[in-house]
Each structure stands twice: as structure tokens, then as C-alpha cells.
Amino acid sequence: MEKLARVLVDFSVKAGEGEQAIISGGAGAEPLIKAVYARLLQNGAIPIPQIQLPGMQGLFFEHAQDSHYQKTPPIVRNMYEQADAFISIMAPHNTRALAGVDPIRQQSLGRRDKAMLELMLGKGRWVLTLFPTVALAQESDMGLSEYEEFVFEAMGLNHEDPVRYWEQKSEEQARLAERLEAAREIRIVAPETDLTLSVEGRKFVNSTVEHNLPGSEVFTGPVEDSANGTIHFGVPANVSGRDVSGVRFRFEDGKVVEASAEKGEEYLNTMLDADAGARYLGELGIGTNYGIPRATRNILFDEKLGGTVHLAVGRSYEETGGKNESSVHWDLICDLRDGGGLYADGELIQENGKFVGYDFGGR
Amino acid sequence: MEKLARVLVDFSVKAGEGEQAIISGGAGAEPLIKAVYARLLQNGAIPIPQIQLPGMQGLFFEHAQDSHYQKTPPIVRNMYEQADAFISIMAPHNTRALAGVDPIRQQSLGRRDKAMLELMLGKGRWVLTLFPTVALAQESDMGLSEYEEFVFEAMGLNHEDPVRYWEQKSEEQARLAERLEAAREIRIVAPETDLTLSVEGRKFVNSTVEHNLPGSEVFTGPVEDSANGTIHFGVPANVSGRDVSGVRFRFEDGKVVEASAEKGEEYLNTMLDADAGARYLGELGIGTNYGIPRATRNILFDEKLGGTVHLAVGRSYEETGGKNESSVHWDLICDLRDGGGLYADGELIQENGKFVGYDFGGR
Known part of the structure; x- marks a missing residue:
């Protein structure tokens, strides 16, 4: 926990003297929240813990009035305005707690x-990080200590x-990013998948x-207008408590x-119809x-899985040069480890989930 | 829990449409925090939960730098400025957790x-209310369900x-308050106790x-300058984790x-020397x-005990007409149930812990 807290505080958000850092997380992440809290204090930063209790989000959707969906509470808005850094720790008590909530309401809150x-x-x-809870272990078909x-x-x-370790990884990734940035077209090939898209001028x-x-x-x-072809996202997901696969x-x-x-087709369509950018x-x-x-x-883990690519419908990140706007940002994952290929302007970059000419350890 | 939440939200703080209400409490008070959260939403009020985890306060005193004692975090200050209502729920995980903390640091934070x-x-x-936890039951020499x-x-x-029930109680108390307000001098008599003080002009x-x-x-x-005599506070207290009796x-x-x-005599003296008003x-x-x-x-329970009086050294409450200023407000309890008497301008108001002419149930 101390190691993890140091990475989060010292490396990820670099919170120091007099800076206000919000720690938000479920009460189930108690050991990590406390380690982060202590580390912030040691650095002279000011921790502002925002702890959620199990079932609280469900209570919101159960009891909130229309007015509650109109605007962010002023106290919360001020917190976001004044904070210098944000450390968010997912630690669900029940990964399916919101399965029965109307997705329209969830979108309104978003x-x-x-x-x-x-x-x-x-x-x-x-x-953003995660603390291993029993609910997450269960969702992953593992016992807690294995998880x-x-x-x-x-x-x-x-x-x-x-x-x-992460710095070394970053150096190898920098080479990969440079190669991809030089390309105009990316092609993704896999079972039931052949998709091309342009990345020209994007970072x-x-x-x-x-x-x-x-x-x-x-x-x-x-x-934005370049993707053509078909894609099959073979990696199943749990989206707001719902199975989508x-x-x-x-x-x-x-x-x-x-x-x-x-x-989850009905839910998928609700999301795609949320707004023009979705x-x-x-x-x-x-x-x-x-x-x-x-x-x-x-998704926090699956999208990082070596040998996969993911596409998100909806909002793009400004720093990439992407221009799409939407209240949605939904990542879907395509597995390239069995018969897949990734090409940059026709050059093979990855085959069957293994990079060609780049070493990220593991395989 | 629902009954209690209704008293707190509807009767005590009367939080309604669009008002921001801070719910602060230990995670151990989960059932009550959630009931209050739901009730606020039902009323159209905006709950702002501020949950503490076990041991968090101790971590503050262990790791905080001098700078952390200088000023309230701006985000917290803003929260107090913007909030319309405050519901605080004590639910300690360990009533002795702060026993080893330097009282000077606690005063600095105060x-x-x-x-x-x-x-x-x-x-x-x-x-301010309390949720029954195992730690509180233990402090009270009871099992949890008994507590x-x-x-x-x-x-x-x-x-x-x-x-x-509380409205009826209020009517009887109003009679008592009126009688006492008409008095100039209150005298408290009990074993090792004979103290007089003036309440002239006070509410x-x-x-x-x-x-x-x-x-x-x-x-x-x-x-402020009227108390003369001696008093023995026979009811033992736990003050910030320390026994004082x-x-x-x-x-x-x-x-x-x-x-x-x-x-706890050393701690007592530290408190009395905190500032000029203490x-x-x-x-x-x-x-x-x-x-x-x-x-x-x-103290939340003991000071209400029928048949006792309490005196606080330190800060007075403005609405009483009291003028004493201090960072301290420490209630100490004197038991009148065995040989005690309470007099208003010489008239017996309470004898051996029983009121004369007022009915508060119980005895």
C-alpha cells in the first residue's frame, strides 16, 4: 500500500506543499485511502478525503428528485475548482449494484x-486506480488473494x-508512439474484423x-470521419453493472x-443514441x-491488456488532437491475440498479439 | 434508522428544497448516514456526505506538518461557508484512539x-447525534444490542x-427555564459541593x-465573575480518549x-491553561x-442525564447572553441523585435528583 501510495502521490499527481488533493474512493479501499492520506501529509499537501459508502449511488438514483439532476451541488463544484490534484480509487462493494438503474438517469447525472x-x-x-475488493475478485472469477x-x-x-519500472516502459512506448504518429492509416485485422482509420496529423x-x-x-x-469497415469486440464488459458482450x-x-x-444490445443502443457524437x-x-x-x-485493466486494441465511441481527449464531442466515452476491446494483426501504413506492427520490434516484457 | 433520520432532517435542521446539508460521520454509522442521505433527497435537499474512516484522525496527528495546523483547508472553509445545514454523527471505531496524542496538538487543531x-x-x-458502535458499547460496559x-x-x-414526544418535553422544559430565568442566584449542593453563581440577566x-x-x-x-465555592464532578469522562475522573x-x-x-490531572491542567477564558x-x-x-x-448522553447538572469551562453560547471566550468548551458533570440539591434564589428546584414541581417522566 505504501509503495502504491508513493507512485500515486509522488509520481502520478506530484502533490506537494500546500496543494489540496482530493482522495475519492469507496470505504472498502480503506488501507489504500489511508496510505495516500498519510503520504500527502508527509509531502506537506492537504488531503481532502471524499469517501463513498456501499450502496450510496444506488440510493441517489432511488430517491433523487428531478432538481437533483439539474446542477452539480455548488459545494462540489467549488471543490473541483479549488483542488490541485485528484486521486480516485475504485473499490466497488458490488459490481452489479446499478444493474437495475435506468440508463437515461445515469446519462443525466453524467x-x-x-x-x-x-x-x-x-x-x-x-x-484513477483500483483497490482489490471481494466484489471485483468475484467479477473476475477469482478468490480475493489471487485477485x-x-x-x-x-x-x-x-x-x-x-x-x-514504469519509466523504462515509457521509453519503449515512446518509440512505438513515434512510429505510429508517422503513419497516416491504421488497419486492424482479426476474426470478423477489418477496419481502417486515419490518424494523419493526430498525436x-x-x-x-x-x-x-x-x-x-x-x-x-x-x-473523425475516417473509420471504415467492421469490428468485433470479443472481450466482454461490465458497464455500470450490466453485461455487454x-x-x-x-x-x-x-x-x-x-x-x-x-x-446488452438495448443498453448499447441507448448509449449510441445519447447525443450526436456518440x-x-x-x-x-x-x-x-x-x-x-x-x-x-x-475496463481500467482490460484496455491495457497486451495484445488488444480498444476503440472508444464518444468524447476524444484534447491532447490527441481528437475533436469529437459527446457526454459518452465508452471503450470497447478487440482481442488480437488469436489471428490478429495491426498495421501502420501497411507495415505489420503487431501479429497475434505480439509486437514486432518492440519489447514490453511478458512475451 | 428512518425514524431517527426524520427527526434529524425534518425536525432538527429542517433541510428542504435546494439546501445543501453536510452529513459528517464515521463509516461505522453507515445505516444512519444512508437513511439521512435518502431523507434529504426525498425532501429535495442536497446531501454532501463527509465520511471519516477508522484511524484517520490519528493519522493526521501522526503525519501532519506544522503548516497543516496553520489554516483550515480552503475547500473545507468553503464547505462551511456554503452549507445550509450540518448533521454530525459520532460513530467511533475506537473511543481511545487518540489517547496518546499530544493535547497541545489537539488544541492547535481546535x-x-x-x-x-x-x-x-x-x-x-x-x-449532533451518535450511532451505536461496538466501541461505544465497550466504553459503556455493555454488549452491542443492549447499548x-x-x-x-x-x-x-x-x-x-x-x-x-420531544415537543411535550419542550413544553415542560419551557416552564422550568422560565422559573430559572427569573432567579438571580443558583446554588448547587452535593457531597463535597457547595457552589453559588449568578445568572442575573442571562437567558x-x-x-x-x-x-x-x-x-x-x-x-x-x-x-462570568460570579462563581464561588467548591464542586466535585463525580461522573467520570472520556475526553479525547483519556480517562478524566x-x-x-x-x-x-x-x-x-x-x-x-x-x-487525568495533567490533561486537566493543560486544558485550563489553554487560554485566558479556559x-x-x-x-x-x-x-x-x-x-x-x-x-x-x-458527554452527549451524560450531560442530559436527569438528576445531574453540568458546568463547562471555556466558551459560552451567545444565545444565553454568556460572554466568555475560549478555544475550550469542556463539560463536567456533577451528580445530584445522592444527597444533592439545586436552589434558585433559595427555593428548592431539585432534591436528590428529582425535580420539585416539574414532571420529566422516568421518575
């Missing part, structure tokens, strides 16, 4: 707080000096653990014109974390 | 946040309509559950000129809650 998200992203000093090992391995905490961001723990990936915002998209000139899912791509990401052996229906 | 306390008191809409029953009985929750506040649950008491701020004071013209304690009285309170059968080293 729209209400969109400006808070923008404030946080705009300040740049934010990090803890899985989480810490993915985070690089088994290395003596995790910061050094590939080299992301290790500045914003997500675990990292790592390189990602960009593809040219076997998603297939057909793109024409950047837009999702056909969408189906083996599970059927266009906001992100192409390429996972480089081979310390994650398999998917666990948790 | 001074740092004094303006926050003033802001909250100034708004008038605040309430829960003790707490709910003291709060009047076993009555079908607790609000009506007796009739307090049921507007600010404390459980209520109830009537209290005033005695004339057998306290004896001798007053001269309002000032504590001699102080001793059977336990040796003068800020409060005389008279407990009227006969639903509390005995003391439990918890």
Missing part, C-alpha cells in the same frame, strides 16, 4: 457533472522500484501511470451505421501491459 | 478550525411519534433535539483557582432526560 470532469481533465493532475496478486502484478508493484499519447494505475497504452483520437460495429465514414451485441470514435488505444494475463470485465 | 465552528453555530441549523436499546430509549425513538435556553440527539437540558451562561474545582469570583483530578465558566446546564439510566463516559 451530463450534470460533465463540467466537473472537464475541470479535472483540464488541470491534468488526476489519477490481489493479479492487481499488484499488473501495477508493477512486484518490482523493487515500481517508478523505475499518439504515451501513457504509463500518470493517469491510470495500472498503465499502460499508447492512444490517439482517430480522424459480443459487440459488432460497422463504420461508414467514421460513423457507426450498424451495431449489435450478443448481450456514434463517432473518440479514441484508438493499444494496450502494452503484458503483466495482465487475461480480461476481467474491468 | 484553534485552527475555531472559525468553522463559529460559522456552523452562527447558522443555527446543526445537530443500541440504551441509545434508542434515550433518543425517545421507542415512542410512536418521537417528534411529538436559559430550552433545548430538546434541535441540536443534540438525545436531548434534553436547559442551560445558560452564568455571569474525580475532578474538583474551587472557584473565586468566577475563576477556577484550584483544580485537581483523581485521573478557567471561567461558559455554561451551566441541567439535564432532564430520565430515559438515560446511567452515565456512560459519553
Whole structure:
């Protein structure tokens, strides 16, 4: 916990003397929240804990009036305005708690707080991580101690000096990002998948653990009207407590014109119809974390999985040069480890999930 | 929990449409925090939960730098400025957790946040209550379920309509307060105790559950230079995790000129020397809650105990007309149930803990 707290505080958000840092997390993350709290104090930073109790979000959707969806509470808005850094710790008590909540209400809440998200992203000093709970272990078909090992391995905490480990990773990713940024067209090939998209003029961001723990990936915002072809997202997901799996998209000139899912199709369509930007791509990401052996229906981990790529419909990240706007940002994951290929202007970059000419450990 | 939440939200702080209400409490109070959260939403009010985790306060004292004692974090200050109502729920995980903390540091923190306390008191809409935890049961020499029953009985929750119950109590207390307000001098007699003090021109506040649950008491701020005599506080206390018992004071013209304690004497002296106002009285309170059968080293309950009076050294409450200023407000309890008497201008008001001419139930 102390190792992890140091990475989050010293490396990810770099919170120091007199800076106010919000620690938000579920009460189940108590050991990590306390380690982060102590580390912030040691650095002279001012921790502002914002703890959620199990079932609280469900109570909101159960009892909130229409007025509660209109605007972010002024106290919360002020908190986002004044904070210098944000450390968010997912620690669900029940990963399916919101399965029965009307997705329209969830979208309303998302729209209400969109400006808070923008404030946080705009300040740049934010990090999202996860604390292994029984609920997450269950969702991953593991016992708790097995899952803890899985989480810490993915985070690089088994290395003596995790910061050094991530710095080395960052150097290799920088090479990969440079190669991809030089390309005009990316092609993704896999079973039931053949998709091309333009990345001309866009930036590939080299992301290790500045914003997500675990990292790592390189990602960009593809040219909005460029995606053409079909893709099958074979990695199942849990989205707000709902199973969504076997998603297939057909793109024409950047837009999702056909969408189906083996599970969760109705929810998928609700999301795609949320607003004008929700059927266009906001992100192409390429996972480089081979310390994650398999998917666990948790997007923070699955999208980093070495041998997969992910596409997000909806909002793009400004730093990539992406221009898509939406209240949605939904990552879907395509597995390239069995018969897949990734090409940059026709050059093979990855085959069957293994990079060609880049070493990210693991395989 | 729903009954209690209704008393707190609808009766005590009266939080309604669009008002921001801070719910602060330990994570151990989860069922009550959630009931209050739901009730606020139902009323159209905006709940702002501020949850503490076990051991967090101890971590502050362990790791905080000098700078952390200088000023209240701006985000917290803003929260106090913007909030319309405050619901605080004590739910300690360990009632002795702070026993080893330097009292000087605790006083520094108290001074740092004094303006926050003033802001909250100034708004008038605040309430303090308690959720029965194992630690509190242990401190009270009871099992948890026995202690829960003790707490709910003291709060009047076993009555079908607790609000009506407290309203009736308030009417009887109003009579008592009126009688006391007409007096110039109060005299407290008990074993090792004979103290007189002037209440001339001061207001007796009739307090049921507007600010404390459980209520109830009537209290005033005695004339600052009027206390003369000796008093023995026979009810033992747990103050910030420390045992303090057998306290004896001798007053001269309002000032504590001699102080001793059977336990915690060093801590007692540190408190009395905190500032110029700490040796003068800020409060005389008279407990009227006969639903509390005995003391439990918890000031929120003990000071309400029917058949006791309490004196606080330090800060007085503005609404009483009291003028004493201090960063300290420490209530000490004198038991009148065995050989005690309370007189107003020589008239016997209470004998052996039983009121003469006033009916507060119980006895």
C-alpha cells in the first residue's frame, strides 16, 4: 500500500506543499485511502478525503428528485475548482449494484457533472486506480488473494522500484508512439474484423501511470470521419453493472451505421443514441501491459491488456488532437491475440498479439 | 434508522428544497448516514456526505506538518461557508484512539478550525447525534444490542411519534427555564459541593433535539465573575480518549483557582491553561432526560442525564447572553441523585435528583 501510495502521490499527481488533493474512493479501499492520506501529509499537501459508502449511488438514483439532476451541488463544484490534484480509487462493494438503474438517469447525472470532469481533465493532475475488493475478485472469477496478486502484478508493484519500472516502459512506448504518429492509416485485422482509420496529423499519447494505475497504452483520437469497415469486440464488459458482450460495429465514414451485441444490445443502443457524437470514435488505444494475463470485465485493466486494441465511441481527449464531442466515452476491446494483426501504413506492427520490434516484457 | 433520520432532517435542521446539508460521520454509522442521505433527497435537499474512516484522525496527528495546523483547508472553509445545514454523527471505531496524542496538538487543531465552528453555530441549523458502535458499547460496559436499546430509549425513538414526544418535553422544559430565568442566584449542593453563581440577566435556553440527539437540558451562561465555592464532578469522562475522573474545582469570583483530578490531572491542567477564558465558566446546564439510566463516559448522553447538572469551562453560547471566550468548551458533570440539591434564589428546584414541581417522566 505504501509503495502504491508513493507512485500515486509522488509520481502520478506530484502533490506537494500546500496543494489540496482530493482522495475519492469507496470505504472498502480503506488501507489504500489511508496510505495516500498519510503520504500527502508527509509531502506537506492537504488531503481532502471524499469517501463513498456501499450502496450510496444506488440510493441517489432511488430517491433523487428531478432538481437533483439539474446542477452539480455548488459545494462540489467549488471543490473541483479549488483542488490541485485528484486521486480516485475504485473499490466497488458490488459490481452489479446499478444493474437495475435506468440508463437515461445515469446519462443525466453524467451530463450534470460533465463540467466537473472537464475541470479535472483540464488541470491534468488526476489519477484513477483500483483497490482489490471481494466484489471485483468475484467479477473476475477469482478468490480475493489471487485477485490481489493479479492487481499488484499488473501495477508493477512486484518490482523493487515500481517508478523505475514504469519509466523504462515509457521509453519503449515512446518509440512505438513515434512510429505510429508517422503513419497516416491504421488497419486492424482479426476474426470478423477489418477496419481502417486515419490518424494523419493526430498525436499518439504515451501513457504509463500518470493517469491510470495500472498503465499502460499508447492512444490517439482517430480522424473523425475516417473509420471504415467492421469490428468485433470479443472481450466482454461490465458497464455500470450490466453485461455487454459480443459487440459488432460497422463504420461508414467514421460513423457507426450498424451495431449489435450478443448481450446488452438495448443498453448499447441507448448509449449510441445519447447525443450526436456518440456514434463517432473518440479514441484508438493499444494496450502494452503484458503483466495482465487475461480480461476481467474491468475496463481500467482490460484496455491495457497486451495484445488488444480498444476503440472508444464518444468524447476524444484534447491532447490527441481528437475533436469529437459527446457526454459518452465508452471503450470497447478487440482481442488480437488469436489471428490478429495491426498495421501502420501497411507495415505489420503487431501479429497475434505480439509486437514486432518492440519489447514490453511478458512475451 | 428512518425514524431517527426524520427527526434529524425534518425536525432538527429542517433541510428542504435546494439546501445543501453536510452529513459528517464515521463509516461505522453507515445505516444512519444512508437513511439521512435518502431523507434529504426525498425532501429535495442536497446531501454532501463527509465520511471519516477508522484511524484517520490519528493519522493526521501522526503525519501532519506544522503548516497543516496553520489554516483550515480552503475547500473545507468553503464547505462551511456554503452549507445550509450540518448533521454530525459520532460513530467511533475506537473511543481511545487518540489517547496518546499530544493535547497541545489537539488544541492547535481546535484553534485552527475555531472559525468553522463559529460559522456552523452562527447558522443555527446543526445537530449532533451518535450511532451505536461496538466501541461505544465497550466504553459503556455493555454488549452491542443492549447499548443500541440504551441509545434508542434515550433518543425517545421507542415512542410512536418521537417528534411529538420531544415537543411535550419542550413544553415542560419551557416552564422550568422560565422559573430559572427569573432567579438571580443558583446554588448547587452535593457531597463535597457547595457552589453559588449568578445568572442575573442571562437567558436559559430550552433545548430538546434541535441540536443534540438525545436531548434534553436547559442551560445558560452564568455571569462570568460570579462563581464561588467548591464542586466535585463525580461522573467520570472520556475526553479525547483519556480517562478524566474525580475532578474538583474551587472557584473565586468566577475563576477556577484550584483544580485537581483523581485521573487525568495533567490533561486537566493543560486544558485550563489553554487560554485566558479556559478557567471561567461558559455554561451551566441541567439535564432532564430520565430515559438515560446511567452515565456512560459519553458527554452527549451524560450531560442530559436527569438528576445531574453540568458546568463547562471555556466558551459560552451567545444565545444565553454568556460572554466568555475560549478555544475550550469542556463539560463536567456533577451528580445530584445522592444527597444533592439545586436552589434558585433559595427555593428548592431539585432534591436528590428529582425535580420539585416539574414532571420529566422516568421518575
